[in-house]
Structure formats: structure tokens, C-alpha cells
Amino acid sequence: MFTTGSKMFLGATTLSVVAAVVFAASQGGAVGLMSTVGLVTAVIIFAFLAGINFFTRDGNTPSMQQGVEQTSSAAQAPVGRSMWPLGAAVGIGGLIVGAVSKPVVFKVSVVVLLAAIVEWMVQGWSERASADHRYNANVRSRMLNALEFPILATIGAGAVVYAFSRVLLTANPDAGRWIFVVIGALVVTGGFLLAGGRTTPKGTVAAICTISAVALMGVGVASAISGQRTIHPHPVIDDPSQKALCLEGGEGEVDEHASQDVSLKSSVVANIYLQEDGDLVALINGYSGIEYHELTVPRSARLGVIFHNDSGEAQRLTGRFGTFPDQPEAVSCTTAVHPGKSAYLGFEIPKTNAASSTPLEFIVPGVDGATIQIVVP
């Protein structure tokens, strides 16, 4: 009855109608109006194209010929049912909705549409490749599996990874570490056992994998719904003089998102420790045991230090990197760092000390005598 092509356009028409209604109902204002106008236009165009296609039997036969709606090849029942016209319709509808709503909808629709077209084309071709249905199905798989498997695998793996990441974001950091270790260990051992037991039926393996994946995704969804754990809030140092150097107006923190667990352990100019007694010392890699109160750093090189707060209260390291002609003093600070935590402070000093009208130094504001001189030759 309905030809393949007209099915697609009918689908697109229906989707456009739905989208137009949804938009008209939900979006107010100029945007809503314009979108609705656009969608209604699309409805009209698709309906028109569907009509033409239906009338011409997809352009496969002279439309005036008698009885053609029964005899043309397009009118013959397809070998199997094809869902690709529907897919393409969803893609086209999505394109239109995406064009007036969110770009991401548009992009996804492009992918859907392309995939549907490729699948549809290859299927159409393969169904007429020979008179042997089995052979035809076979050539279809041979062409398309090369495309389908990697893409589906990527989507599957992506879903698993995404679900797992939700779990880790919800669990507290210490538990997260163990969850990671345990699941990793389970996967490895499981894989090892399955690979070792040569007789394990294929079905069992597939079932185990599917159940695990579904379980993981279930927990992932549950985690996503229950929301991320609250990331440890930063301490606030109330003394305004402490903030004066880095924070205009003394509000907020330098970096609200600093994790205070520095993973970069090496390759810094120095590890700077605020010790319990209030002394600020620098240790350099490869020369442990010597506590420096003066650091020589090359000019014009992007480098950094790690600040470790070993004192009893939250503190921040402040770097005064010089006041050079026609410029304000270059200062930067770590965020307030909890006792026992650390933070990275990067810097680049373009000129020598001699060119600066203020001292170059690391200080901890509010802690007397906590100073390390910076020498830039």
C-alpha cells in the first residue's frame, strides 16, 4: 500500500506535527513563535512530499499506468520489515527540531539520519543482490557489520564507562578507590576464569556480561539520580589582610574547585612546606634534606611549586612575582589549603629581581617570618 519513500515522509510529517504542538504549547515568546512557524512549515512540506511520493509510487513507475499500484516493484512486499525509513524520519524530524532548539539535538539527528540512510541503502541493495535470501542477508552483514560493530561497541563501552563514572562521583573518595580496585580485580579474574575454562558455553559468557553491564548501568542511573557527593568545601580564612594580595574585595576563593590533592609530585621547582613551627622551607627534587629559604628560578620559564600545609590551620601560599615597569605587582595565591593538604602554584617571571621595585618572594600571609626569597638571575 504505502511505498517505502512515502512512509518516510509520512513519518517525518507526523513527527513535525508533534514537535510543532509541543513547541507551541511549551515555548512562549518570539523564539517559540518562530519555531512553531518553522515546524508548521515543515509539516506542510513533508505532507506535500509524502503525497507526491505516494502518488508516483516513489517514482518507480509511470503513474498513469493501470493497476500499477499492485504491480510495481515498490509495491511488492519487502523481504523483511525495514525500520530504516522510520529511522530516517526520526533523523529528519530531529534535524528540524534541533535547528530551532538545541544544537546537540541537531548533531545527534545528523548521525541518526546518516546511519539510517547508509543502512537503508545497503539493505535495499542487498535485498535484490540475488534470489537467495540467506545469501542476501549475508552480504548485508558483511558490508555493514564492519560499521555496526565498532559503533555499537563504542556506544556500549561508553555507556558502561559513563555509568561507572557516575558511581565514582557519588561514592565518597575513599570508597571510590576500593570500588575501582574491586571491580577491576573482578573483571580480570572473571575474564581469566572464563578464558581458562574452555568449555564455558557462549551463552553463559554473554549472559554474565549482559547482567553485569545492566547492573552497572542500573547502579549508574541510581547514582546519577541520587546526585554527586558534595565536594569538600574550602575552608574560609576570615582575616581580610590575608586575602588582600590576591582577591579583590576579599571575597570568595582563588580556585573554588582546587582538589587540594596534588597528583603532580615531580618536576616542580620546589616543594614548599609550611611547617608546624611557622617556618616556610623549600625542598628541591634530587637534593633532599636541604631546606632552602632562597630559590633560584630561571627567568621567562613557566614553572611551579607545590605548597604543603603542615601547620595546624588553613593557610594559603602567596607568590609575589615582582613589580615591573608600567605594570601592577604580579601576585598569585593558592586557594586556602587545609592542614595536611597541598596545592600547586604556577608562575613565570619575565625579568630579573633587579628590574622589580618590590621583593620577589613566597610568603604565607599572617604567618610572620614565613618567607622564601626568589632569585631570578
Added chain:
Amino acid sequence: MAVAAFAAAVLFAGCAQDAPQDTFQPKGPNARTIDDVQRPLFYVAGIVGLIVFAVIGYSIIRFKDRGQDMPEQTHGKTWLEVTLTVIPAVILAGVAIPTVAAVFDLDDKSNECVINVTGQQWWWEYDYSGTCGGVEITQPIVTSGELVIPADTPVLLRITSRDVIHSYWIPALNGKRDAVPGRLQTLRMEADEPGIYTGQCTEFCGLSHARMRQAAVALSTADFQTWVTNQLAAYVAPEAGTLAATGEGTFVNQCSRCHQVNGLVAADGTPVLAEPDLYVVAGAAPNLTNLMTRTAIAGWTFDLLTDACREQLWNASPEEFGSLYLQGVWMNSGPDATKPVCFAEATLRDWLRDPAAMKPNYASPDQVASTGGLTRGMPNLNLTEDQIDQLIAFLLERK
């Protein structure tokens, strides 16, 4: 016959006699630690290689298709497979033990000198501070190309880069270490005896990578003390009215925006401070305070010493080396000489006339459009021959 002779010629050409960058000739404890691992491994691997080639050769000849029957085809031979897995595993484990031990050995923390080493296109800068081999360094010393260190003293290099990745390598003294922008990595070094140990940048870093060379110069502690004292000596302005005095003015006008000469003051008495950050991509140009104490310039590629003097210095015994090195271009000149005998003046002249002609760079106006006018390398300043005369006279006193 001819082929064999040719092969032998090629083979022996590989065994250069005078090869200062031969990794198989360690001249210090760190390099020796590495050599102690690599040499036995090389021999063993060589023998294994020969055996493999011999067996392959034998099989090729012995089992050549001469129309004989197809040999019996079998599948799997557990004892052979196990053996062929176990033997390499044992060999690798055997290799791992000395290798890991060497890695820990190289991490010996008894340094007596810390030097910052900073790479940029296409030369190395060194800065010294603190004490080095017991010698007090009261003010930072900044040099380029030639790393001067006390012999028989463990030195810790702190290596980084101002632009792209470079790699610092003095084969006779240790392995190589990448200089990565944003990171500062360490490398330990120690030379047994006074002498000159050459190397080069070993990470492709752009146009003149091949002309980014370096050397480590080891001096006895006494000589190192002399070197440090000289580097820290106060600036002596050229005598008024001399060519060098005119040269000082030319230098301040033409060169000081990039090159620092410590102690140089402007006419109004304020210190002249270089601002290479405003002119060069890397934000640095060599410090020329003691230019004449180096034996080569511009990525340690062009000799400031004449060929004969260079030979003399490089072939000097460890005992003589220090005093010759400290004389530098003034070697063989006698106490009253006005012009140094060993000075390869043409090198420096050519450099000032047109640096890019000697060492390709990106410094001409049309090449620096994309970097906002910042150069990579030294631009051609279109100096007149008179200006070059003045500058040479001025630079000769930077010793």
C-alpha cells in the same frame, strides 16, 4: 671480494678513533654506571644476535628447496614452546636486576652543586647559585653553551625549557634528560678529570636543532674557584676614548635590549637591564658578561678559538687543561699581548654581520609576523663594519 672489502670499510668507519660523543667511553661515575649495564648487555645481545643469524643462515642453506620431499608437518610441541618462553623470561629477569640497580645508583643524592639548565631555540642557558663544589657563589652566574663544573664533584642539573622540548645530553658524563616546558627535571653528572665533554640537544626542536650543541667543562676545584671569581668580578668599563668605549655605546644601543652585561650602566647611571621577554619568543638571550670565557658561541656551534688553539685545548692533559681553558682566547698570547692569538675573530664578525646566514632562524621581519614581532634566534641588525669593529673591541674585554 670487493663487496666484503666495502662492507669491512663501512664497518670499521663506525669505529672512529676521535669520537668525543661516544657513549662507550664513560668519563664519570654516572656514565660508568650506565656503561657497566649496557656493555655486558651489548656483548650478550651481540652474541645472541650472531647465533640467530647463524641459525637462520644455516636453515636457509641447509633446507633450500632442492625438490626433496615435504617434511612431516606437526602442530605444537609443548616442551619447545615452554623452553622458548622460559629462556627469554630468564634473560629479561637477568637484565632487569642490574638495570634497576643502576637506576637506583644514578639516584645517589650526594650532590654538591646545583645548576639550573634552561633550553630554548637553539641554545642552552645555565645559572649557578649557592655553593658549588665548596666554592661560594655569592651572586647568580648566568652563562650559555658551556657548562663549567668542578671535576670529581657530583652536580645536580635542574633542566627545563622556555619554548619547545629539548634534551640535554653529555654522553661521556650521563644519559640524556628531556627539557620540557613547564616541568623541571633533574640529571646528575660528575666528571672524573678536568677536560671538555661535548654533547648536543637530542630532541628535535626546530630549524636549527642541529646547531644546538653544548659542552661540559670540568675544572679542578682551584681552577673552578678562579673561574667563579672571574665571573663575579665587577664590570670594568672600557677606557675612555678607546674603540671599546665607543663599542660600549653601540652595545647599549643595539644589543642591550636582548643581551645582559652585568654591571653595565647607562649614561644617567642607571643599570642597563636586558628585556629579551619583549623581543625573543623564548624570553631569553645569552648573557654576554663574560662572553670571552667561552670557547664557542650560538648553541656552542661556532668556535671562538682558532682551529690550532682548539686542538691544543682539546688534546691537553687533565693537568694542563684548566690553565689553558682559563686563558681561553688569550692562550699562547703572552702577558703583554694586545690582541689574543687564539681568537677566531672572523667567527664573531660573521655572527654580528648576519646571524641567520650562519645559523638558520626565524628573525627577519617577514618571519616574525605570526609571533607579534618576537624572534626565534638573533636578528640581522644590519650593522656597519665600523660598528662591528667597535663591538668586537668591546666584547673582547668581556673576559
